[in-house]
Amino acid sequence: MITINDKRDCSGCTACYAICGRHAIEMREDPLGFKYPVVNTEKCVECGLCDKVCAFNDIYSTPDNLDRPIALGGRHKDIEEVDKSRSGGIFAALSDAVLSEGGVIYGAGYDSSFRVIHKRATDPSERDELRGSKYVQSDIGNIFLQVESDIKANRKVLFSGTPCQTAGLSSFLRLRKVNCDRLLICDIVCHGVPSPYIWRDYLKYIQKKERQKIIDVNFRDKLRFGWSAHKESFKLENKYISTCTYTNAYFQHIMIRRSCEVCHYTNLRRTGDITLADFWGWEKSNPDMNKDDKGISLILVNTNKGARHIEQIKNKILSFPVNIEQALQPNLQSPSSVHPGREQFEKDYERFGFEKSMSRHALIGWKHDVVRIMDRIKRKVHNVARKFRKL
Numbered sequence: 001m002i003t004i005n006d007k008r009d010c011s012g013c014t015a016c017y018a019i020c021g022r023h024a025i026e027m028r029e030d031p032l033g034f035k036y037p038v039v040n041t042e043k044c045v046e047c048g049l050c051d052k053v054c055a056f057n058d059i060y061s062t063p064d065n066l067d068r069p070i071a072l073g074g075r076h077k078d079i080e081e082v083d084k085s086r087s088g089g090i091f092a093a094l095s096d097a098v099l100s101e102g103g104v105i106y107g108a109g110y111d112s113s114f115r116v117i118h119k120r121a122t123d124p125s126e127r128d129e130l131r132g133s134k135y136v137q138s139d140i141g142n143i144f145l146q147v148e149s150d151i152k153a154n155r156k157v158l159f160s161g162t163p164c165q166t167a168g169l170s171s172f173l174r175l176r177k178v179n180c181d182r183l184l185i186c187d188i189v190c191h192g193v194p195s196p197y198i199w200r201d202y203l204k205y206i207q208k209k210e211r212q213k214i215i216d217v218n219f220r221d222k223l224r225f226g227w228s229a230h231k232e233s234f235k236l237e238n239k240y241i242s243t244c245t246y247t248n249a250y251f252q253h254i255m256i257r258r259s260c261e262v263c264h265y266t267n268l269r270r271t272g273d274i275t276l277a278d279f280w281g282w283e284k285s286n287p288d289m290n291k292d293d294k295g296i297s298l299i300l301v302n303t304n305k306g307a308r309h310i311e312q313i314k315n316k317i318l319s320f321p322v323n324i325e326q327a328l329q330p331n332l333q334s335p336s337s338v339h340p341g342r343e344q345f346e347k348d349y350e351r352f353g354f355e356k357s358m359s360r361h362a363l364i365g366w367k368h369d370v371v372r373i374m375d376r377i378k379r380k381v382h383n384v385a386r387k388f389r390k391l
Ligand SMILES: Cc1cc2nc3c(=O)[nH]c(=O)nc-3n(C[C@H](O)[C@H](O)[C@H](O)COP(=O)(O)OP(=O)(O)OC[C@H]3O[C@@H](n4cnc5c(N)ncnc54)[C@H](O)[C@@H]3O)c2cc1C
Pocket: 084, 085, 086, 087, 088, 089, 090, 091, 092, 106, 107, 108, 109, 116, 130, 131, 132, 133, 134, 135, 136, 137, 138, 160, 161, 162, 188, 189, 190, 191, 192, 193, 194, 276, 277, 278, 279, 280, 297, 298, 329, 331
């Protein structure tokens, strides 16, 4: 039976939870809200399926993958679709094609209090909620079982998620011997997933500070700030605000899941038929397409099935071939390295709660403001020194 001795060994994909026919596994939250499987030994019959299904290791299976992914740059032809998506709107084009065949889409959306959860969509308006990156680990719940039942009902399915979620789903369906011809899997290049509790508490903190309810959230509002900017935004009852606090904590890797620091999928052996990413470094391959800073996608076609689906949407997107070596962004080469204070942060959060732990670690409050001012000064000094060196 599955036992987690080291938190880095579990991505929280839920494959073990879904496979257990005895309902002996519960996904239980840790102090930061990341879920881990816990076995009820009274219900467990030691069948070993949960160990067998776990794909969070270096020998995960990708039997249908091409020798090397085919890399493309691209964006949706309809600029409104690009505006509504995180990068180039390729997910929208792919999911529109699946919906037009009566299919079902699975991806990350919200519950009524903006908790990030995986959801099922059967029309474009439900699908629209799944667009855009949510920088929090999404709660999969029992979605793998729903995907299985849709496939068995002969519906076409598109499942989209982080590489660990897509690897877990494939492994679960393989062990269940489900015919996956009608399943298209899209994974994303993944930097790591932040804590669900920090996201929840940050929303409460904003509401308390502003004395207003949050009506809507946007992890990266590219219409206001452009695709390359990275700020979270909130629509409140009668105003709109943007902050960098959450994003800043994310990129310090102080609140990401422990498995992300040893992620097995930060390479070109992808766990989806198609991989989607922001195309950082696009200028070298096509200096024109993203001049408006509206967003451009990197598309990795990993299987023949993926290639067929890209062919199907080719009249909806503008795309161009890319030399894959020019597209190897950091998380296609290695996992994100975790902040040295990650463990202490978790302990402080458990002991003192959100505001005190965030301020102790200079993520909010006066210490945070001082660090930011120092950073700004350092950047200015650096730029001036560079100018002098050029003279
Ligand atoms: C946590 C996270 C880390 C990322 N790290 C990188 C990175 O390092 N480099 C990079 O180039 N791109 C990264 N991305 C991917 C990128 O931001 C875009 O999601 C991707 O380019 C797709 O853009 P799109 O315009 O085609 O689709 P969009 O319409 O923006 O659709 C986004 C898709 O991502 C899925 N998704 C969104 N949030 C989550 C979530 N929390 N968990 C699982 N699936 C989710 C949705 O289901 C949807 O299918 C990351 C995304 C997330 C969520």
